[in-house]
Amino acid sequence: MSTHHLGAAQPSPDDTADTADTPVLLDRREGPFGEVALRRRGAHFEIIANGTFLMDTSDGRSERLLISAALDSLDSPRGAHVLIGGLGVGFSLAEAAQDRRPGRITVVEREPAIIEWHTQGDALLAPFAGTGHTDPRTEIVNADLLDHLRTTENRYDALCLDIDNGPDWTVTESNDSLYSEAGLDLLEQTLADEGVLAVWSAAHSRTFEARLRARFARIEVIEIPVQVERGIPDVVYLSSRV
Template identity: 80%
Template sequence: MLPMSTHPIPAPDDTPELLDRRVGPYGEVALRRRGPHFEVIANGTFLMDTSDGRSERLLISAALDALDGARGAHVLIGGLGVGFSLAEAAQDRRPGRITVVERERAIIDWHTGADAPLAPFAGQGHGDPRAEIVHADLMDHLRTTEDRYDALCLDIDNGPDWTVTDSNDSLYSETGLDLLERTLGDGGVLAVWSAAHSPAFEARLRARFARIEVIEVPVHVERGVPDVVYLSSRG
């Protein structure tokens, strides 16, 4: 890992600067700096940057708002990314527990320590006694956990139709939805982030959940399509 504490001055032409790259079980993960922003590239896919964060925050706030009696709620966030969703959960008094599941050690490292480049984007999340980061693949975690979550807030890909690795496809399939339903507590809410509408995924949600809300969040990119948050609950 390169020394993050040096925070080199960005190139005047805004060329991205590679700060770190690691090769792990799910391909290469890289952290780049472009001007004042950081970018995460995973397995050759641009995952996200630190320039906005509204839809990643809404993933959490909308799920909590949809819960009947959200106080004390156990919220699962999958995955950590740059930390916007964790920041949103931590600044809200309603969650009683916040479990963040992240499979990339590199991402966790970029949040850890005094000069960690991504830590500021997680707000108060890293010092919050309610929050815990679990280093695991989300599907493995869902298969093995005995916890039942009030809110499952998932943002591990660019969406159901644009996954970072093939192994993530199953999360959005009937098998993945079975697992998510099993892990969702009574009265719980499933929230799934996507960079675009996914009609096939929405149809799968509608076939098994009584209430579905599809929330669009406009993006700042010229001609960009809105981000989408799918909120689902049984009643």
């Protein structure tokens, strides 16, 4: 991995004279799963992985709802252990930290660069995580989610996953297995008996929804309108055994 520093990548005044729609590259790394980049577009930041847009800081409603809806679905959310799959720009962590119900918050992020953009140097993404990074309930784990699920001894009350653009649009091919029957087996093994699985997607996935309905007693599909021209709503799938 390269060791670029955010401060060294700041644009000159001439670079920022473009329109707000022109992205400015702040940092780019070769990480363990390919290239990951941080860009600024106007007042907002963007994360790009292997040339695929992942998320930006313009609208975090659906990422926040991923957490709040999962906690609201629990019969006994007080003291819940929440796993957040994917740190991203930090909206999900911010939502979990501002809620007093979770007892523990474990964030699993496989890209060291993303963690560093939150915690080192200028820490440009830290403000979007709210109080998450200083909350004593929070633990940031640098690991691939599948590896973490295979090795953890925890059983989570809420598994909140936002590591791809959805089951049908993964960042790397290795993530495909997470949404397969084998991946759902693994998720169920680490889910508490009365826990909830929440999965974020940039669009409906009929195949993945069918897999959920075949194994979980309760399924809720929540649509969140997005403020972009494509007009396709974000989706959060909530699943539980009871």
